[in-house]
Amino acid sequence: MPNNYTERLQSSIWLPGLVSSNIAITKMLYVRTQVKERLDRSEIVPDAMFVYKCSDACPYMFHFEGCSRPYELSKCPMCKTDIGATSYNKSIIRIPLQMQIPSETGFQFIADYIKKYDEKDRFGYHNITNAEESNVGEKSEHRNRPISFRFMHMLTHATLLILHELELLTKSTLPNRDYFRSHFEKDYVLIGQQCGDIENCHVWLFRLINHMLDETFLFKRILNKNQKVIELEKLIEERLIFTHVNSVPTEINEYKRSFAEYTQKQSESSRIEYFVDELFENEPKYPLLKFFNLTNIYVTNPIEKFRTKLQAIPYSEKIYPITTFLMSRLETYENIQYLYPIVTFTNYLIHKFNHRLKRNDAAVTTIEYYLTNGPDCEITLELYESFLETWYELNLKEVRFECQTAKLEHVQEKENFAKNTMIAVVLLSASKDATSILLAACLKTIGKLQNEVVNYFHNTLGTDLSGSRRQEHIVPVQSIRREHLFEINAEEISQQLVTNSFMINYEYSKSRDIIYDYDEIELVLRNKISHLPMIDTEKLQYLNYQFELCGENSSLITNVRTRVKQEPLEATERKKLIGLIQGMDNDEIVNFLGSLDYVFTYLGDIDMDLNIEMPTIQRFVEKNIRWQSCLSDYVRRKAPFSTIYLKYIYNRFAWCEESFSVVERTQLVERFISMTFSKQGIAASLRNIDSWISIFKRVMIRVLSNVNVDTEVPLQYYLERKDLWTGNVTDVDITTFDLDDTILLHHTFVILTSLEKKQKPSPTDIDGEQEQNNQKREPKSVETSTAKVTSWMGPKGKNPSTQVKVIQTSGTKPKRRIA
Known part of the structure; x- marks a missing residue:
């Protein structure tokens, strides 16, 4: 027996049943396990098959959840340096450099690092953790089943607890007896869960300890090297745990029978529970008992x-x-x-x-x-x-x-x-x-x-x-x-x-x-x-709210133009219909426009040959739209609107957008005019006041009427959007005007009424508008509707959580546009 158990344990003995307390090792094992599992499930996208290391000098490793691309910033718990990403898919750039390592290379680095770490001597009780941190799935790297680790862990803590009880660990730097007792009790509970019989697992443990007295387990070597501990632990797992883990009920029953036989020798009569528990059998006395069993499976x-x-x-x-x-x-x-x-x-x-x-x-x-x-x-x-x-x-x-x-x-x-x-x-x-x-x-x-x-x-x-x-x-x-x-x-x-x-x-x-x-x-x-099958989760079909037409390539208007070739009305017929629309009140126009949206959705889906039969709007609605109560009467029954053929429907949609009347004026108009169609150097396509009236009406209908937008943003942000202009206005044309940032979106109504007052009606106005409407118009997209209501699916590489701030500037300072 050693004179000083504490010194002996802490200076020359490797204790079995312990895991490494090194934070780098613990994290490496976690990263490897998680990444391997996610690779098996094909969760990681091809361009993100990496693990990350804090730096060449710091061994702390980590990975990212989700798609595995970098997306968050944190602190390294070892060196306290920032690690991770500054934004989505953008790793932090710093000195020393954060290392991005291919997964397989990272796994090999982890294996080499652990091997080198295990070559160092770590004697005694080197991992002090709270008993509550123990869990059912915990095990060391070289073991196959958690139950074998838990058995050795309990055995080590039981040994240290006994040494405490015998007062052989006096004046020790080791934890006190309560610490070892709590670990021992926790281990017993976990083993009971792992073997499936918490009530009787102590019997199975007694059997295991008895088996350890066999010659197979006489390990005649001092545990002064890690490799020797690993050999012992593998021996216990393969020859003891694996051999007896499948016979837990049998071994428990045999042990209980032996105990019952021993107690029966002390008494002339057998206790009834021994027969009920099927430990003993007495057919003459209990002839029907064999027809019953103790299972509780039902x-x-x-x-x-x-x-x-x-x-x-x-x-x-x-x-x-x-x-x-x-x-x-x-x-x-x-x-x-x-x-x-x-x-x-x-x-x-x-x-x-x-x-x-x-x-x-x-x-x-x-x-x-x-x-x-x-x-x-x-x-x-x-x-x-x-x-x-x-x-x-x-x-x-x-x-x-x-x-x-x-x-x-x-x-x-x-x-x-x-x-x-x-x-x-x-x-x-x-x-x-x-x-x-x-x-x-x-x-x-x-x-x-x-x-x-x-x-x-x-x-x-x-x-x-x-x-x-x-x-x-x-x-x-x-x-x-x-x-x-x-x-x-x-x-x-x-x-x-x-x-x-x-x-x-x-x-x-x-x-x-x-x-x-x-x-x-x-x-x-x-x-x-x-x-x-595999499920494609990349392409989702989203709902589009009314008056918020979707992207240019898949919008309602584009779909209708593809399905139904649009033709212009004669000038006289067009003038007549515009006059009727201008006689409607604002609510009628909005309801009318929404009804056309509704019809558009059916035009995009209905399988019909429009080359054989070109129906009127009314006939199309009666034939294809089951529920019509939400539609405007101008679509369902009121002539001449309901009797227009589908090939003219987009012209009608455009007239509605440009016929929204308003009643107020302000003093901003002259300043607006000087910066736009009266400005020297303005593009030829923007010198006509009619084109400005038309775009303001579109802004009123498409942006202000039905979307909860922030009206305190500069109007320039919307006027520079090409999808609000007609096809004859190019990107270069739009760059030829620049409004003061003090002219805001909520001034739209005021400017529109003033421009209408300045407009000089003439017979050529209709022709001018006709020419303008013959140009291809692109519908407003959801992405450009408003700064508040934007798509949250950002492109790869862009931080989808970034919020856009609108900053008002004056003078010659550069402007910040809506992203």
Whole structure:
């Protein structure tokens, strides 16, 4: 016996069952594990397959979640230097340089670093941690199962606790006995969870310790090198833990029977519980007892027992790779089954409201209103109820859209969701607000969960190493059907276990033991996954609010021009219709314009040959639009507007935009005129006052009338947008004028009325307008509508969370434009 146990332990003994306390090693192991798992699931985009190291001098390593591109800034816990990214996909630039290392090279660096680290002597108890930090999955690098690590960890702490109790660690720098006791008790609880029998796991531990007295485990060497500790730990795991982990119920039962036999010798009669527990058998006395068993499988869900036993199987990730993978993240993958009702409801709302609902109305009208009003409220209610049920079943804490994260929190009670939630929350739009990001992120996140499963299946089993099979079987997320989804949950697996994949051990005294058919479960899961498609989450179809036409390449007007070749009306007919439009009040014009938007959505979708029959607007509406109550009478029945042929419909749309009358004037007009069409050097296409009147009317209709914009921004920001001008105005023409920043958007109405007063009517005005309208007009895009209402899907490389600030300047200082 040593004279001083403390000195002996701390100076010459490597203690088994401990993990490294080095923060760099701990982080390296975490990074390697996480990145390898994400590579197996094909979560990481090809241009982001890197791990990162603080610097050449600092070994701290890290990685990025999401798409794995750099996106956030933090501090290195070792050297306190800034690490990460200054903005999306832009790594920090500093001295010393932050290192970006290819994944495989990084893994090799980690392996070499750990090997070199392990060559150094670390005697004694070198890792002081709180017992509460211990967890079921914890293990050291060279072990296969966490239960073997936990056994050695408990054994070491039990030994140190005994030395404390015997007062052999006096005047020691080691932690006190309470510290070792707390670790010992925590280890016992974790082993009970790992072996599946918390109540009787102490019996199994006694058996293990007895087996350690066998000659196999007589390790006649001093543990003064790390390699010797590793050899001992592997020996314990492979010869002791793996040998007995599958016979836990049997060994417990044998030990209890031995104890019962011992107590029976002390008494002439046997206790009744020994027969009930199937420790003893007495057929003459209890002839019917053998027909009963002790299983509780019919009142207890078998999945937890199954999961525990699966985790204890040596090398289960190689023998049953799909089962092990899915059971480790079952709660997460359960969310895949909820995607279909969410997609169905959001698709229905897009079809119902696309270009037919104003943004302001969506922001103030509750879901409940649409569930009880309208001719299709019953369909809406049915789809909503399915959506609501699944929305509240989602257990995701957060969802991601590219590198943006949104928290998924149910702040409303399920019963009050429709009553207290605005319809805008469940509309899939490209607006830059938290609710829109949340819905789109949900679709993307859940769709990618299925892709993880499919990728892991093919990558692990080698069924599609090139990925060609997966590329041929891709379904857009908004086109999925229920059969496309991987529907898995704990209840389904439990049902599979009960019906086909387990049996009770009916051998007497072993009825508590459940025999699982792991091969059957593995086969069932493989068959379910093998036919699943990949889900395309990159392209989403978004709802467009009324009067906020989408991008130039896919706008309503562009679609209509493609489907129906537009022709100009005769000048006299055109003049007559413009006169009638100018006689309408403002509300009629806005409703009329919105109705044309509504008709446009059908023109873009209806499959009909317009070369054979060119219907009037009224006939087209009667034939193709089922619900017409929201449409203006000028579209449905009032001639001459409803009797115009579709080939003239865009001319009519343009007249409405340019016929919005106003009644006020201000003193800014002269200054505006001097900076625009009266300015020397102004482009020829901008010298006509009519072109300025037309663009102001478009701004009134497309921007100010129906979008909640900030009107305190310079008007120049909108007038320099080419998509608001007619086709004869070029980019170069727009650069020939420059308004003072004190002329703001809210001055639009004032300037328009004053220009109309200055306009000199003449017979040539109609012809001038006709020529202008014959030019190709591009619809206003959502991206350029307003600084507040912009698309939140920024291009790659741009920080999507960057907010644009408008700064008013004066004099010759440079202006900041809307990004």
